[in-house]
Amino acid sequence: MPQNPSRLRIVETPEELRRAPVDAAELREGAVLVRAAALEAPDTLPAVRQAVPWMRLWRDHPSWAGGYWRCVVDAEDDTPVYTAYRPRTLRFHTDMSRYLVPPEFTVIRCVTPDSAGGENLLLHIDDVFARLRELGRDDIIRFLTARRTLSMEARHLGPWVEGSGLEVDATASTQLAVAADPAAPCRIFDRHGATKGSHLDLSPADERLFDDFLDLCSDATDLAPQVRLESGDVLLFSNWRLLHARLACAGSGRVTEICMGDSAPTTEEPAA
Template sequence: MLNTQVDQSDSTFDVLPMSMSIEKVLTEDQSLADVRTALDKGSGSILLDASQWLDLCDVDCQNELIKLGNRLGKVVQRGKTESPIWRVESKPDKAMPSFSEQSNDAPFHTDASYYPAPMKYLIFLSITPASQGGENLILSHRRLLDSLREKENGREIISILSQSEFPFSMSPSFHVDSSKELPLEVAPVLSDDSIRFQIKAIRNGFHRKPELMSTKKVYAIEQLESHLAGFMKNRGEKLKAGQMLIVNNWRALHARKAFGNEKRLLFRASVEAELE
C-alpha cells in the first residue's frame, strides 16, 4: 500500500518523495494511479526524479512535460505565453511581475483563484536551481487546518473563511485580452477538502467589489496571512536540477523563499482536472 504520509518536523515541505521513474508514470497505469493517490488523498504534493530529461533540448523536454500533464488531465495555456509551458524565472525589468517573476519571497498561495475552476495540478521541473536561496515550501490543506485549530481564535478564523464569500480578482499582469474585464470569482477561502487563497487577488477583489468587504473578512484574511508567514520561517527544500514537484493546487499552498541570483529556471505546466 502506498505510504502517503510526510515527515513534517520543522519543515514546511509537505511533499511525498516517490522513487518510481518518470517513464513509469508516463507508461504504466498503476504508477499513474499511485501518483494520483498521493496528490488527491495524501499530502497533496509529490517529488519525482526527471533528471534524464535534462539531456534533451528545451523543446523536447517541454514536450515530455506536456505528455505527463496530459496523463494527469489537460495541460492548459497560462497567461500571455506562446507555449503551455511557463518558464519560471526572474524578470526584474518587467513592469508588473508576478510572484514567480520576482526574486524576493513569494508568499503562500494557490494559483488562478480568480477562475471558477482553477487548474488542479501544477508541475514544476527544476532546470537551473538558484545558487543561493530559492527553497520551495508546500503547506497541505490538512496541516493548515490542524495548525489553525491550535490557535486561540483559530476556529473562528476557519468559520469565517469557510462560510463567507470572498472576491478574487486577476492581476493585470496576467490579463491576456485588455478589451475584456479582468476575471473575478467569488468563493470561500476554505472548504472541508480544498483551499483557494492569494492575498493580492483578494485585496484586488475587495477594491473592485467593496460591497463584499467586511471587518470580519478583513480580520480573517489578515490572520491567515500572518499565520502563513510563520510557516515561511520554517525549512523548505531547494529543488535540484532534474527534480520535479507536482502540487495539487486545490489541496495545498505553495511558496518560495527569496534567492540571490537571477539564473534560477524551472519549467512549469498547469493541468486542468479531467472531466468526470
C-alpha cells in the first residue's frame, strides 16, 4: 500500500529515543512509533512517561481516571456502546471531540496484538484538506470550517467549568487546522465512529457532507501510514491534527491501553 512516510517516524532503540526525543511539535506534524525494544518500562504508564515525560495525562472522564483506558476487542460481546470493542473496522475519528477542549495528544500502547489484523491508520488533516482542494470539494472545506454549537452535557465543558457559573462559549469549528497557529485547538468530530451520541446539530445536507468527508478519508490510503503494533509498542500522535482508524481485527483478544494528555494544562485551575 502506498503511504506517506513523512508522517511517521519509527524509534527502534533507547539510543534513538534519547538522541531524538519525541516532542509536541513533532506529534502535530506526524505520528511516532516507539518499539518495545526502545522502552525500558514494562507497563503502560511508565512507558508513556519514558516516551513523553512532558505530557500531562488527561483524567477528565471516569474511564480515564487511572490515566489510561483499556480496550479489549471481543467478538462475542455486542453490548458495549463504544465500537472500538468490536472487531470490525473503526473509521477515522478523533477522541473526546464532545469536550470543549479535547486532549491534544493520544498514546496507544499494545498489550496484546491481533493475530492478523487491527492495523492502525493515521491521516493528517492538512493532507486531507490538500486532497479536498485537488478534488474541488470546497463545499466540504466550508462545512468543516464552519462554527457550530456543540451539543454537550455540563460535564463535557471541563472539570473547572462545570458548576462554576462561568459563561462559556460552547461553539467551536469542527476543524481549525487551517489556522495559522499549528497548536490551535482542533476538533474533528467522529460522527459515531468511536463514541456514542451526536455532538453537533446537523442538517441532512450537512450529514451528507460529513459522510463524504469520512468516505474520502477512508479512500486516501496513499496519505495514511499503516502501522501494526506488536506487544509493548507505543504509537503517539496529535489528537488535534491526525485522524485515527483501525482496520478490522481477525477476532477477539486484541488489547490496547490508551493515554491522552496535553503538553501543558489547557484550562487555568483556580487557586485553592
